[in-house]
Amino acid sequence: MTGVRKSGELPEVTISGDALVLASVSSPAEAALLNDWMRTQRANHPEAQIDVLQMPGEDPPPGVVASLVEELQTGDDRSVVPVRVFWVPGGLPTRVKIVGLLSGRDTYRPPEILQRGILRRDKSRARVVAGEPAKVSELRQQWQDTTVADSPRDFARFVLRRASLAIERIELRLLGPEYKSPRLIKPEMLASSRFRDGLEGIPGATVEKAGEMLDELATGWSRFSVDLMPNLGRAIFSRGFDPNIDYDGTEIESLRRALEAHPAVLLFSHRSYLDGAIVPVAMQENRLPPVHTFAGINLSFGFMGPLMRRSGVIFIRRKLDDPLYKYVLRQFVGYIVEKRFNLSWSIEGTRSRTGKMLPPKLGLLAYVADAYLDGRSDDVLLQPVSISFDQLHETREYAAYARGGEKTPEGVSWLYNFIKAQGERNFGKIYVRFPPAVSMRQHLGPPHGEFEKDPDAKRLALQKMAFDVSWRILEATPINATGLVSALLLTTRGVALTLDQVHHTLAPSLDYLERKGTPMTESALRLRTPEGVRSALDALSGGNPVTRVDSGREPVWRIASADEHEAAFYRNSIIHAFQETSIVELALAYAGRAEGDRLEAFWAQAMRLRDLLKFEFYFADSARFRENIAQEMTWHANWEAQVAAGSEGIERLLYDKQPLMAHAMLRPFIEAYEIVADVLRDSPADVSEKDLTDRALGVGSQLAAQRRVRSSESVSALLFATARQVVADQGLLTPAPDLAERREAFLKELRGIMADMHRVHMISRRHFLERDAARSESADSA
Numbered sequence: 001m002t003g004v005r006k007s008g009e010l011p012e013v014t015i016s017g018d019a020l021v022l023a024s025v026s027s028p029a030e031a032a033l034l035n036d037w038m039r040t041q042r043a044n045h046p047e048a049q050i051d052v053l054q055m056p057g058e059d060p061p062p063g064v065v066a067s068l069v070e071e072l073q074t075g076d077d078r079s080v081v082p083v084r085v086f087w088v089p090g091g092l093p094t095r096v097k098i099v100g101l102l103s104g105r106d107t108y109r110p111p112e113i114l115q116r117g118i119l120r121r122d123k124s125r126a127r128v129v130a131g132e133p134a135k136v137s138e139l140r141q142q143w144q145d146t147t148v149a150d151s152p153r154d155f156a157r158f159v160l161r162r163a164s165l166a167i168e169r170i171e172l173r174l175l176g177p178e179y180k181s182p183r184l185i186k187p188e189m190l191a192s193s194r195f196r197d198g199l200e201g202i203p204g205a206t207v208e209k210a211g212e213m214l215d216e217l218a219t220g221w222s223r224f225s226v227d228l229m230p231n232l233g234r235a236i237f238s239r240g241f242d243p244n245i246d247y248d249g250t251e252i253e254s255l256r257r258a259l260e261a262h263p264a265v266l267l268f269s270h271r272s273y274l275d276g277a278i279v280p281v282a283m284q285e286n287r288l289p290p291v292h293t294f295a296g297i298n299l300s301f302g303f304m305g306p307l308m309r310r311s312g313v314i315f316i317r318r319k320l321d322d323p324l325y326k327y328v329l330r331q332f333v334g335y336i337v338e339k340r341f342n343l344s345w346s347i348e349g350t351r352s353r354t355g356k357m358l359p360p361k362l363g364l365l366a367y368v369a370d371a372y373l374d375g376r377s378d379d380v381l382l383q384p385v386s387i388s389f390d391q392l393h394e395t396r397e398y399a400a401y402a403r404g405g406e407k408t409p410e411g412v413s414w415l416y417n418f419i420k421a422q423g424e425r426n427f428g429k430i431y432v433r434f435p436p437a438v439s440m441r442q443h444l445g446p447p448h449g450e451f452e453k454d455p456d457a458k459r460l461a462l463q464k465m466a467f468d469v470s471w472r473i474l475e476a477t478p479i480n481a482t483g484l485v486s487a488l489l490l491t492t493r494g495v496a497l498t499l500d501q502v503h504h505t506l507a508p509s510l511d512y513l514e515r516k517g518t519p520m521t522e523s524a525l526r527l528r529t530p531e532g533v534r535s536a537l538d539a540l541s542g543g544n545p546v547t548r549v550d551s552g553r554e555p556v557w558r559i560a561s562a563d564e565h566e567a568a569f570y571r572n573s574i575i576h577a578f579q580e581t582s583i584v585e586l587a588l589a590y591a592g593r594a595e596g597d598r599l600e601a602f603w604a605q606a607m608r609l610r611d612l613l614k615f616e617f618y619f620a621d622s623a624r625f626r627e628n629i630a631q632e633m634t635w636h637a638n639w640e641a642q643v644a645a646g647s648e649g650i651e652r653l654l655y656d657k658q659p660l661m662a663h664a665m666l667r668p669f670i671e672a673y674e675i676v677a678d679v680l681r682d683s684p685a686d687v688s689e690k691d692l693t694d695r696a697l698g699v700g701s702q703l704a705a706q707r708r709v710r711s712s713e714s715v716s717a718l719l720f721a722t723a724r725q726v727v728a729d730q731g732l733l734t735p736a737p738d739l740a741e742r743r744e745a746f747l748k749e750l751r752g753i754m755a756d757m758h759r760v761h762m763i764s765r766r767h768f769l770e771r772d773a774a775r776s777e778s779a780d781s782a
Helices: 028-044 062-072 094-103 112-121 136-146 152-175 185-191 193-199 207-217 223-237 249-261 275-285 304-309 323-338 363-373 395-402 412-421 440-444 455-476 481-490 499-516 522-528 530-540 561-572 579-593 598-612 622-633 639-645 647-656 667-680 689-705 717-729 739-781
Strands: 018-024 049-055 079-087 126-130 264-268 291-296 313-316 342-346 381-389 430-433 547-549 556-558
Touching: 018 062, 018 152, 028 049, 028 079, 028 112, 028 126, 049 062, 062 152, 079 136, 079 152, 112 126, 126 152, 136 152, 152 185, 185 193, 185 207, 185 323, 193 207, 193 323, 207 313, 207 323, 223 275, 249 381, 264 275, 264 363, 264 455, 275 291, 275 381, 275 430, 304 313, 323 342, 323 363, 342 363, 363 440, 363 455, 381 455, 395 561, 395 717, 440 455, 481 499, 481 522, 481 530, 481 561, 499 522, 499 530, 499 739, 522 530, 579 598, 579 622, 579 647, 579 739, 598 622, 598 639, 639 647, 647 739, 667 689, 667 717, 667 739, 689 717
Parallel strands: 018 049, 018 079, 264 342, 264 381, 291 313, 291 342
Antiparallel strands: 079 126, 381 430, 547 556
């Protein structure tokens, strides 16, 4: 085929010479349509020798296959033309389509009993379409190049698969790219010489076992599911969210062009189970090709299993400890990539229960990289997808996890409760962003390159590639009002603020975000006005997680201790925008108390904090991180001279800097590290993860009750899990003669950082009181 045709255009198929028409018909009505079409073809091409072989259904009986074997032996110059009756979508009852979807039938093909009546009313509802012809010699060469089979019957089945795929391509032009779906995966893979060769190297592997695993992985889109599933997803989230997802139109068009050139893996941020429904909705309503989403086998329960399988979901096992299963999964991914279908999963692997992005998981990404390096595609695009929400009902669940609670297992009752929870209240808007894609070719070089022979270098390249995707997700995620308001109210330790206090205190943060060019939602931009602040506070009120007290002269808002974990989730979702400026503040405070070269102390502490927090947050590489810090410090005239001058100059820098964010953004994490370091003082060297977490929860609860830690937010099993990574990275979980001394030194270092944070907080408090006094004076004079 040459050129690119618009959706709905069909290529001209000319039947000439000796031709065999493979007609897929399965009813008398379709047979009648085929006969009419054949009469027209013979009339238009009287010189052609045209034979017809009818193929009833997807899996023809042995007798039909035997007839095809004979037809294929009549000459290699003979053309094979696939033909099928195409039913134009529309008109079928929804219940008929749902039954078809669950049973695996074509949900747009009317039942045989209805077909004649439909055609009597409207002949345009069905038409005969023909795929591009191929000579028997060409098909035979393809068969010999790609399969291990050698019998005429196997060749006939190969021709049937090619014919079916040729028709699929034609129907795709009629329906549009959003209906693109893989078919015949299992027979194609099992017949592949590449697949069979690999099986031979796996002890105990058989074609039968591999086939069973392919059945487990099987996926595909029925045409009805392309319409149904996004509508179901939209119906679920529209119970509590604005049904109109917020997109960037320019990004959508860039994505559309990119998907025309290469297969893509859409890697999305993961905060909610809704994410799995939102990606298909985003693709469908923007008329983009569908994606095949990987999901844990735990979500294949009840009627959801077959429904989701026929809606593009690929269920995979949680544990990949079977060599045969790993091999089959790897080859399955390779097939999808080679056929240029799009894949999707969470780059984080699981939902983030804290609100901030988790480290990327490389397992499935490594399989895609293997397919690319094997030459199954000239490039694969890794498309970052940022999905964010104004609010989520799941924050209550995450708060329970932070207190040591257990995850509720998925099932039918769980699904019912999840859907029901969406209608509890208005959760605001959903934001989806598609920042520029990451090219696998750019990171890994051309296929069959050096990484095939160097697994360590390949893994490092994969890590950098995944990091690049995650970084782009963060940079594209817009800052919303929920996160900014939650961050502010968490700093007050439960003290309530008036509308005016919240409004004016947020202003420096908004100034900072605008100066940095950080994307913001409309709700965040409206925080410039009292009305916008009031709207954000009202949306969060009612213990979700803000409490409003309006029994006095004017309403005030606060976050109660019991709601701090929920509020922290929202605050954590915007930390990436403030983490570098927060480190600047702590590095300045450290330099103010350091001995010797203060400027050197500033940079050393900035890099040390980056190292301590590397398990919590994404950072630019060391050189770029330093450049970012230096760029921000240029906002202050002669900053280096002021730092070098000593504590007085540093105090002026801190006082002039607005906003001051370290206490609002980083305190809970450093405080959680401090609790774990405190617990380590009387813990064995090889303390288990569970014991360390249990001890930290106990000691942390005591310290929170005594107000020796800032808030109960720091007492979190989720934060303690990362804290354990930090102390392990510091070598504090490995037996050594000086272990006790190093553990004590680390605790002392953390307490020093907490002291620096308190100093920054006090300056911020001064700013607040001065602004408050100025507003009161202005109000009195008015």
